[in-house]
Amino acid sequence: MRVLFIIKTYRSFFSLISLLLVLQPTQAADILDGLVLALTFDEGGGDAVADKSGQGNDAKVDGNAKWIDGKIGGGFQFDGKTWVVAPHIPFNDKDFTxxxxxxxxxxxxxxxxxxxxxxxxxxxxxxxxxxxxxGKVRLGYYSNDLDTDAGLVKKGAWHNLTFCVDNGKKTRTIYVDGEMAKKGPAAEKYLGKKGDTIIGGWNRVDKGRGKAYQVYMGAVDEVRVWHRALSPDQIQLSMKTEMPVEAKGKLAHLWSQIKRSSF
Known part of the structure; x- marks a missing residue:
């Protein structure tokens, strides 16, 4: 009887391993599905920031490029006078993360x-x-905004922020470090059809502040955009996943890049 129990235990163990081997590439595919922008900031120099999504939305540094150690590999330090500009990415009438x-x-x-x-x-x-x-975080459309409570983001600490819009379910959700921080209705969709995609500020030239308004000062890493609403599990998985050299067609390599560093 003991031998039979051991055999059954080993069979269960290897069945579990086989299941994991099947699930892992599928999970990797989930992360790449709908990905339209992936800026890793791993360049380490120059003014070009490559889009690793395979969609060709490469960005450029406008200002003083300061490359640093990021959360995963390299990162970028914003000084309040610099931003990173990528092409327009459609968000109007779409689900997005x-x-x-x-x-x-x-x-x-x-x-x-x-x-x-x-x-x-x-x-x-x-x-x-x-x-x-x-320490509050906002997802804003202009006069149609969603805010978290204060105290969620701490000075000088790395935090992962995820903004998820599901128009089918009419919801908008903000996640901080993979945990839901605020969920609210999305009765009205985002409608903008123009404008560059900017990291590091807000292009409100009407404010007379030069090229950027409410500029960001601090470090940024791993900017990713999807044309779909990620599930909570997918958000967690993305936090733990390093983008490959080019995501398109690189599922096996992507899974091998599951983040080696801890949070």
Whole structure:
């Protein structure tokens, strides 16, 4: 009887291993599905920031390029006078997820936009993802916003921020470090059809602040955008996954890059 128990135990163990081997590439495929922007900031120099999604949305540094050690590999330090500009990515009328790592300087009283796309100063026409010095996080469309509680983001610490919009379910959700921080209705969709995709500020030239308004000061790493709403499990998996050299067609390599560093 003991021998039979051991045999059954080994069979169960190897069945589990086989199941994991099947599931892992599928999970990797899930992360790549719908990916339209992946900036790893691993260049380490120059003014070019390659899009690793395979969609060709390469970005450029406008200002002083300061390459640093990031959360995963390399990262980028924003000084309040610099931003990174990628082409327009359509968000209007779409489900989408935006995710990135930040380590903010969090100046007292500051409101800092990490990611934006501006068409007009009008309701639902100016996408902005904002940090407050209080540690609050905002998903903003302009006069149609979703805010977390204060105290979720700490100065000088790496935090993962994920913004998920599911128009089918009419929900908008903000995740901080993989945990749901705020969920609210999305009764009205984002409507903007113009504007560069900017990391490091908000293109509100009407404010007379030069090229950027509510500029971000701090580090950023692993900016990713999907044209779909990720599930909570997929958000967690993406946090733990390093993008391959080029994501398109690299599923096996992607799974091999499951993040080696801890949170």
């Amino acid at each position: 935006i995710q990135f790592w930040v380590k903010s300087d969090m100046l007292s009283g500051a409101e800092e936009v990490v990611f934006s796309q501006h068409e007009l100063n009008s309701k639902n026409l100016s996408l902005h993802l904002r940090l407050y010095s209080t």
